[in-house]
Amino acid sequence: AQSVTQLGSHVSVSEGALVLLRCNYSSSVPPYLFWYVQYPNQGLQLLLKYTSAATLVKGINGFEAEFKKSETSFHLTKPSAHMSDAAEYFCAVRATGNQFYFGTGTSLTVIP
């Protein structure tokens, strides 16, 4: 069975500080992992995806995520938060049959 756990439903960081959003997964097969962002009143957008190539994946807007098999993690980071990063972030894992399982989301607040 596949599932995703996002630790921390709300994260607040100061502008310019490191952003770390946590995602742990369980998968009975080699996982394909995704991070999506949802800005207020907008649809979900793909930030980045891991497809078994490089373990460090770079996405849009300066975000990156590292796949760590030993920790079953795929945490999302950004070195320096910007006010425009305030949004809801979702981690997802692709299961067999092309189903996707999403985490419950983490709301990021950036404090000026």
Place this chain on the structure above:
Amino acid sequence: GAGVSQSPSNKVTEKGKDVELRCDPISGHTALYWYRQRLGQGLEFLIYFQGNSAPDKSGLPSDRFSAERTGESVSTLTIQRTQQEDSAVYLCASSHGTSGGAIDTQYFGPGTRLTVL
């Protein structure tokens, strides 16, 4: 080109009524997904269409829920005899479609917010 569109953006209905939600995928995308997002929760998979194959309906929560798709175009999600627990945002996504296990990227619509009174 245009992204995934959904209509209506908001729908308020009375308990027991039927509702239809529409999704227009990106042109040329063979795969289409429906998800439900309840307040404060993650996305819940409902149904998946891939080309002319039989849809994967394993996520539909009850027989009150059904969805159709004509070819590789518009899809309609129908909820019959709505209940208050059906209140949620219903999201549609489309993708190019996969073969041989290739990884596909989903593009999401803005969603339809359904409120059942």
